[in-house]
Amino acid sequence: MASTLMLLLQLLLVSLVSASHFFGGTTTYTYKGRNPDGSFNVEIRDRDTYDGCYYSLYWYCSSGYCGYTSTSQRGTLDSSTSAPLYNRQWCETETVTTRVVQSNRPFEMRAASCCWIPTRTSYWGHYWYLNTLVDLGERSDTGKPNRAPEVAILPFLRVPENCPRTYKLMSFDPDGDKVRCRYGNPGSAECYGCTQHSGFHLHQDSCTLHYQYTNADPLVNSFELVVEDFPQGHISLRYSDGSQSSRSPLSAPTTTTTARTTTPWWWTTGRPLQATSPPLSKLPLQFSFLVDPPAPSCQEGLYLPQFVHPTPAHGQRIHAEVNKEVEIRIKAQASYAAIQDIIMSGPMNMTKHRTTHNEFVLRWTPFSSDLGNYFPVCFAVESATGSAVTSFPGNTHSHNHGTPTSQSGVYQSEMRCVILKVGTEEIKTNVICTESEMRVEVEKSSLRGLREDHLRLSEPSNTLCSLERYSNSTHIIGVIPLNACGTQIEEDEEHLIFKNEITTVDDSGALITRKHNLEVEFYCQYPKKGNVSLGFTAHRTMVEVFDKGFGTFTYQFEFYPDNQFRSIIDPSSYPLEYDVGQKIYMEIDASSIVNDTEMFVESCRASPYDNPNSQPTYSIIEDGCPVDPTVMIHETDNKRQFRFCIEAFKFIGLHDQVYISCSVMMCEAGNPNSRCSQGCINSNNHHHSHRRKRDSAIQTAAHFVSQGPLRLKRSADISMSAGMETQSAS
Structure with missing residues (x-):
């Protein structure tokens, strides 16, 4: 009997936990014009996150006249198996609904159900409420319908317990209104628990969430916030039925004298700006936050991923054009952890990719119906160590670099959000x-x-x-x-x-x-x-150049198997493979119909890209001087040839391919005033290196030649920690 009761209890627990699947959600709306009959169109974008991609919200009208649905589209934004202990994954979907309303007067819509995923306040998961106030009234300051703030956040955030961090919540307002974020009010059905969690502080007026410290727990903190916008000055809203209402800006609270304290300003309770009139809009912003066990270090770039170029800054506005794909490039690094994946929340149909240069690329193509609208995109990069390392699609270059560690965990970078503004095509x-x-x-x-x-x-x-x-x-x-x-x-x-x-x-x-x-x-x-x-072949063919005074001439950049320089490596075998430390033999050859000319190689650099201005670059020759210690110049009687070799290397932790790019020029042979005759110029005289005397035609401009890519074999790579999978870069 006891065993039967225990089995029933276990089944009950499993059933309750399996029903706990809500991670959070956000909503915003956009005015979409009037119909011939005078009715109004409003587009409502709901993003909601569950532990599966097949759940969706059900919204009902809670106040005012909410009209009817004319179109609806639903799609998956992103999903990840890096989820809390009691959930197999998280999946964020977006439902874009166009509603037709007879009036532009305010109305409210609500969604409610059970249950949140297991949280610190309720292991079984508590009920959730989402409430949205839509007001399309014509503003006296702009003469246009009111626009809601663009709100967005990653549905699942995590941070090590010992690493304080600040999160700037995306709350951009197209009308330039003041936006604030506050905890929901259960009395207004804005939330169920409305918990203000220990170790966190929400600065309402800047929509900034500060994490300081709390003990790690496999259960998440559920945040149930409300985003509101208020005008910068006093305005009125006019409605289609002839009525109107007024709105006022937020006002500063009455100041009181308080004792000086050493507590950080953002950690004190403080008094937020006060509202003297209803907000223009009211939107839900709900998400889950996990506090992980401590990290060995809180310094970004060691275990916690650190964003590097070309990642856009938080809050950056990015121009997008109708029917043209826009691209957001993101890159992060971590010395003692493997970069795993990127998680993002953006507009429907945005895709994410991982390149062989270990950059993440988000791509999205706006439609004509998106013209004039703003779309927030939030993202973070995750790294992992030890047994937490897994193989993601396209993740063929994950490595641990630096000191190996037995620490096992998943680490999330800071969250950044940008705004895409959709405009017309500027350059056709x-x-x-x-x-x-x-x-x-x-x-x-x-x-x-x-x-x-x-x-x-x-x-x-x-x-x-x-x-x-x-x-x-x-x-x-x-x-x-x-x-x-x-x-x-x-x-x-x-x-x-x-x-x-x-x-x-x-x-x-x-x-x-x-x-x-x-x-x-x-x-x-x-x-x-x-x-x-x-x-297409990877091998670069000859470069043909025309230069005044020298006519047309060509440069040929080739690789050779040995120091005899007898026959080039077969172009069909590109990209070439080398072991780290193996000698690479190269020759640059110039040909010209002009007699008495000579060639000079001013600089050679290695880069993961076929572009002399790309980063990172590694100098091999600068100002005619070898700077890499393995460079060896092979003498030749032909003044239009330059032969040299270096030992193969790879760019640490970033790339598995290398291009060799050189800046070369032609000169009048034997002229002591030409750059070719000056040869190696040390750094103290660096300003002479770019001197050109074009009027007398004694030398050409510098020209760019390159060859590659070279791919470095994996045999010399550092062994990975237990559990990490390796794959050939070939």
């Missing part, structure tokens, strides 16, 4: 992708008076890369081979991506510019299993 472009080249066409009428001869591709010195070659009276046209003109090659789990851009320069012969009037990025994306391999 068309990109055509073929198996061997990209063709980009830019309408001249959309260039806003920019000079055509000030436009160039990433690497224009090759005559093949001239934009003047194919352009006509109406379009700037570039026909770019997939392996030339500075085209960058990128890989993710499924695609090869070839990228280039058209930018402005001060004059057609300049090496740098301090103007940034135009930047047209374009790319072609091919499935790895497609036919692009028929027309």
Whole structure:
């Protein structure tokens, strides 16, 4: 009998816990115009997170006239198996609903059910309520319908118990209103528990959540917040039935004298700004927060991932154009943990990818219906150590770097949020992708008076890369081979991506510019299993250059198997593979119809990208001087040849491929005033290294040549901690 009761109790516990699946949710709305019959359209975007992707909210009208649903679309935003102990995963979905209402007067909608995932206040999970106030009244300050704040947060946040951290909640308001975030009021059905958790402090007026310290617990803290917006000055709202109402800004509380304390200002209770009128909007902002066991170090970049370039800053506004894909590039590093995955919350149909350069890329294409709207995107990167390390799709380059550790855990970076503003297409472009080249066409009428001869591709010195070659009276046209003109090659789990851009320069012969009037990025994306391999080879062909006074000449950059330099390595075998420490033999050869010329290699650098301006770079030769200690120059009687070798290396923790890029020039042979004759110039005389005497045509401009990529074999890599899976980079 006792065993039967125990079994029933266990089944009851399992049933209750399995019903506890809610992680949180957010809502916002956007006015979408009027219909011929005078009714109003409002788009409501609900994001909700459960421990499965098949749950959804049910909203009902709790106050006012809420109209009816005309369209509805639902999709998954993101999911992860890095979830609390009692849940197998979390999955965030978004439902975008268009409602038709007969009046623009305020109305409220509510969703409620059971239950939250197991929390610190209720292991069985407590009920949840979400309440949304929609007000489309015409504002006296803008003459337009009121717009709600754009709110967003990651549905599941985590932090080690010993690592204080500040979270700036995304609360952007398109009308420029003052936004505040507060705990919900159970009496207004804004939440069920409305708990103000120990170890956390919410600064309402800046929508900033501070974590200081609390004991680790496998149960989460459930945050049930409300976001409100108030005008910056006194305004009125006019409604279609002829009525109106007034709204006032938040006011400062009455100040009182308090004793001085050493407690941080944000940790004190303080008195938030006071509301003297109802808010313009009221939106739910609910999420789960897990406090993990302590980390060995709270310094970002060791165990906790640290964002590095090109990750956008928190709050940054990013311009997006209708029907054109926008890209957000994110990168993080952790010395003693493996970068695992990125989690994000963004608009429906946003995708995430991991490249072979260990960057994360978020991509999204706005529709015409999104024009003029703002879309928040929040993201964080997770790392792991020990047994917590798992293999994610596309994660073929996870390593532990530095001192191995037996610590096992998952660590989350800070949360950053950006705003995408959707506008019209500013520069009208068309990109055509073929198996061997990209063709980009830019309408001249959309260039806003920019000079055509000030436009160039990433690497224009090759005559093949001239934009003047194919352009006509109406379009700037570039026909770019997939392996030339500075085209960058990128890989993710499924695609090869070839990228280039058209930018402005001060004059057609300049090496740098301090103007940034135009930047047209374009790319072609091919499935790895497609036919692009028929027309693309990684090996770089010769670079053909035209220079006044020297005519047309070519540079050829090749790799050789040994120091005999007899035959080049077969181009079909690219990308080449080397062991770390193995010698790499290279030759740059110049040919010209002009007699008595010589070539000079001013600098050579290694980079994970085929671009001399990319980061990181490693200097091999600078100012004509070898700087890498393994560089060996191989003498040759031909003054138009340069032979050298270095020992293979890899960029620590970042990439498994390397391009060698050199800056070279041609000079009048034997002229003591040419850069070629000056040879190696040490750093004290660095300002001489770029001297050019173009008027007398004794030397050309510097030209960029590159070859690669070289891929470094994994044999020399540091062994990974137990539980981490390795895969070949080939």
